[in-house]
Amino acid sequence: MRRLALIAIALAGVLPAAAQAQQRTRLTVYTALENEQLQPFKQAAEAALRDVEIAWVRDSTGVITARLIAERANPRADVVWGLSVFSLLQMEGLDMLEPYTPAGADALRPSMRSDRSPMTWTGMDAFVSAICFNTVVAQQRNLPRPSTWDDLLNPAFRGQIVMPNPNSSGTGFLTMAGWIGRRGEAGAWDFMTRLHDNIQQYTHSGSAPCNNAARGEFGVGISLDMRAVTLRNQGAPIEIIVPTDGVGFDLEATAIMRGTRNLDAAKRLADFAVSRAAMTVYGRFYALLALPGVDPSVQGYPAEFSQRLVDADFRAIALQRDRLLRDWSARFDGKSAPRN
C-alpha cells in the first residue's frame, strides 16, 4: 500500500512536468545554413512560436540532401529550413514534400517561391556565386583585380584559380548554371574550356576554394558570397567580388517534409519562415530577400546587386543537371593531371 502511495506521489510530481514539456513541440529541422546563423534563426522562431522548439541537424548541402533522400522511407525531419532550392526541387520530384501554402507566401517575389498550388517550397533569400580574391597574393604575383568572369580568362591567372567540381559540390553546379543562364550552353562551354587553362584545382568541397584563397594557397577562389564574411572577420586579406557580367544564384528555401508527425507545428514554422520578422533576420546575412520591401542590414553589397543575378529557370536547369554534369566530366574531369 505504502509503495503504491509513493508511486502515486512520484507520478503526481512527474506528470505536470511532463505535461509542460509536451506543450512545446520539438521540430527536427534539417538545414544547410551557416553555423553562425543557426542560433539567431532558432531564437527568432522560438520567440514567435512560443510552443515550438527547434532541433537543428546541420550539414553541408550535399550531405543533408543525401540524408533526406536516404531517409525518405521514414522521414526524420519535420521541416527543411535553409536548403538549396535545387535540392528541394529534386525532393519535389521524389514526392517528398508536403504541399502547403504558408500564410503570406503570396507576397514573396514570384521567382522565389514554388509555382505549384499549394506551394511545395518557399524562398528565404538568394545567395550568389562570387570570386574570393586574396589581395596580398595578388600583389605578390601581380594579379589584376577581376571584376567580371571574363577577366578570369586573362593569362595572368594561369594556375591561380580554384573552383569546386560541379559533380561534388552544389556551389560548383550553381556557378556553372549561372554561366549557362547568361551565355547559353554553347557559350558557357566555350568560356569554361578557356577558364580551364587557368584553373589550378577543381575541389570536392564548395567552401574549400574560398578558405584556401583566404589562406593564400591560391589567389582566386570561386565560391559563394557569404563565405567570405567569417574569413574576413578573422583577418584574412580577402575581397569578395560579385562579377558584374551576371552571376548564378541559388535560393535558401523552406519546405515541410511529407510524413512529418508534427504537421501542425511544421505549418506554423513554414508560416513564420516567410514572415517579415523572419526576413529581417535573414537580412542580417543575405543581401537579397524573398519578401520585397524588407531592407537587408548586411553590409558590403553594391546597390544594384539584384540586377547582377542571372535570370534562371531553376526547374529547367535542375531537369538537365545529370546531362550537364556528365558533359562537364567528359570535358574537364579526364584531364586532371596536376598543373605547374
Added chain:
Amino acid sequence: MSEAALPVVGSRPRLSADQVAMRAGLWLAVAFLALFLVLPLGTLLMRAFETPQGGFAGVANFRDYASTPALLAAAWNSLWTAALTAVVVVPLAFLYAYGLTRSCMPAKAAFRAVMMLPLLAPSLLPALALIYLFGNQGMLRGVLLGHSIYGPIGIVVAQVFYCFPSAALILAVALSTADARLYEAASALKASRVRIFRTVTLPGARYGLVSALVVVFTLVMTDFGIPKVIGGQFPVLATDVYKQVVGLQNFNMGAVVGIVLLAPAVLAYLLDRWATRQRAATLSGRAVPLRPLPRRQRDVPLLVLCLVIAAVLVGIVGVAAWGSLIRFWPYNLSLTLDNYDFARFDASGWDTVWLSVRMATLVAVIGTVIVFIIAYVLERGAQDGVLPKLARFAASVPLAVPGLVLGLAYVLFFNHPANPLGFLYGAVAILVLNSLVHFYTVGHLTAVTAIRQLDPEFEAVSASMRVPVWVTFGRVIVPICLPAILEIAVYLFVSAMTTVSAVIFLYGPDTKPAAIAVVHMDEAGQASAAAAMAVVILGITTAAKVGQLAVGAVVARLTQAWRR
C-alpha cells in the same frame, strides 16, 4: 599440425559441452555480423542493380560507371598510390615494431604511445599541418622543389602518416611473441644473424606482414578524406563514392563504386586464407618466451630510426597543435586561446566532445568483448562448413567499405519503417554500432594474430582434463591475450573519437560527435577553431593511450610473468 592438435573435433559421437558452446558462439557471431554488417550493406549494394525508379537494372549501372571518362585514370591512381604507400609504410612499421619488441632500446613505452599519434586525431589535423608545412605559403615548401603538395605527393605523404599506426600495431603484436628455443637452436647451429632473421623471425611474423600489407593497401584504396582535402583534383576511386553519394545523391552509382572497392576485401580474404594455410603456431605450450639481450650494433640503429620516425610524427601533430593557437594562418600568427571557446563557433560548444567520449567508451567496451569472442570462436571453433568461412570473410569486409557507404547503408536499413530495430536509429546506439562495425577488421586482425600465436594444445590439454572451453578461455586465453585486448579496446575508442565519414549520415539533433564539429568548423572557414577541437580530441585519445600503457604495465606484471 593444427589438425592433429585439434583432437576434440569429430572424435566423439555426441557433441560435447565444449562443442555446443563453440557452436553457440559461432551462431552469435554469425547473427551479429549478419544483422549489423551483411544485411545493411546488402540493402545498399543491391541498389547497384536497380534503376533510379527502383526497377531491375541488371549490370547497366556498372556499364554506365565503366564509361566514366576518368575512371581508368582513377583506378590506376588508386592502385599505385595504395601500393606505393604500402611499400613505404610496411618496412618502416616493421623496423619500428621490431625495435619495440626485439631490441633493448630505452623508452619503449613512449615510442609505443607516439606510434599511435596519427590515429589519435581527426584526419583534418595532419591535413592542416601538411598545408602549413608544404602548402603554397608553407614553412618548408622548398622541400618539394616546386612540386605541389596538392596531388599524389600530398596523398602518399598523408597516407603514409595515417597508415603507419595500423601497420605498426599489427606488426608489434606479431613480433611480440616468439619462442626463444628456435633462436637458441639457430645460433647453436651457427646460423648467421641474417639467416636467423630470414628463417625464424620473418616466417614467425609472416601472417602479421601479410595483414599489414593488406590493411594498408585497403585503407588507402577506400579512404576519401585525404584525397578530398589534399589530393587536389588528382582522381582516385574513393572520391567517386563521395561524388556519387554527396555530390549527385545517386545512391545506385554510389553502390556500384562500393562494390568495385570491395575487390580489395576479397583479395584480403584470399591472402588471409593463404597465410592461414602456411601458418604454424609460433608459441607452443612448451615455448620459452624470447627476451632480447642488449646488443649495441642492433639497438643503436633501431633507436635512431625510431627516434626519427617519432620526431616526424610528433612534428606533424605539433604543427597542427600550434595551428590551434594562432589567430589566422598565415596572416595573423599572434597566439590566442579563443579558439578553444567552442560555443563561439558552434552552438553545441563543448557538448559534442562529451558526446564523443560517451560514444567512444561504449564502442570500446562493447566492441572489445564482441571482437575478441568472435575472433576466438572463428579461430578455435569448427573450421569446416560454410558458416565459419562466411563469417571470416565478413569480418574482413568492413575495412574495404568506405565509411560513406556504410553510413548510407545504415540509414537505408535501420530507418526502414519495417525494421524492428528501427528504435536504434537517431540515438547514440546507432553511432556506437556503426563505428564498431566500421573499425571491426583491424580489431579482428589484432585478436586473430594474438590467438594464432597460442598453441591449440592449450585447449587440448584443458579438454583432456575435462575443463570446459569457456573456463580455458577465461583463465588462459584472455589473460595471455590481455595486451592485445587492451590494444583493441583503445584502438576502437580512438577510432570512434575521430571518425567522420560513416556517422555523418547518422547523428541526430542531440548526438553530434566532436569530429563532425571539426569538419563543420573547417568548412565554415574557422580552421584554427577546427584545429583546436581536433587537439582536444587528441588530448582525450592520448590520455586513453597513456592509460592503456599504464594498465598494460600492471597487467603484464600480473599475467605475463610466465613469459619471463
